[in-house]
Amino acid sequence: MLPSCEPLQKKIYMKATQEPITGKEAIGDRATPYQALVEFYKAFNERDIILMKNNWANSAEIAMDNPLGGIMRGWNNINELYSRIFEGQAQVYVEYYDYTIHETNDMFYAVGRERGNFSIGENSIDLKIRTSRIFKKIEGQWRQVHHHGSIEDPDLLKTYQDLVNK
Secondary structure: OOOOOOOOOOEEEEEEEOOOEOOOOOOOOOOOHHHHHHHHHHHHHOOOHHHHHHHEOOOOOOEEEEOOOEEEEOHHHHHHHHHHHHHOOOEEEEEEEEEEEEEOOOEEEEEEEEEEEEEEOOEEEEEEEEEEEEEEEEOOEEEEEEEEEEOOOHHHHHHHHHHHOO
16 A cells, blocks of 8 residues: 655646736746746847846756757756857747646646747747746746646648758
8 A cells, every 4th residue: 555645736727827927027026937937038138148047046957849950958058048049149039838737745846838039140930849948936036947848730830940050
């Protein structure tokens, strides 16, 4: 007989939220999952590497899996990728929508979609990305420890990769 366990979830917001997180929202108490997500999108859309560093756990154990960089492990590698994006010629904007948040005492994950735009020079495409983010509570603040993004349309993925690699 298996021992009984407490339920994993403390809070589950199963109704998918359609109101997007853009990063333009006011950053409030980072003790809430919503505010941790707002901070990430603010950092990304405003190309703020310092705010991005504050959003992620700065350790070797974190990971990011995206359509361009493959699997990146550790803050140093993830920081390098964001720095290239922020300092590069491409303009990227994404917002998070159609998401649910699943929270325990020490961890939460958000599962949803990103939509936005990628442009470089005369070329521009609309982005549609399935996105999951995992945050861990560290010293009372939510810190991102994992991100996974996937472009499910193979033609869009190829176009995106071709534009980035020009």
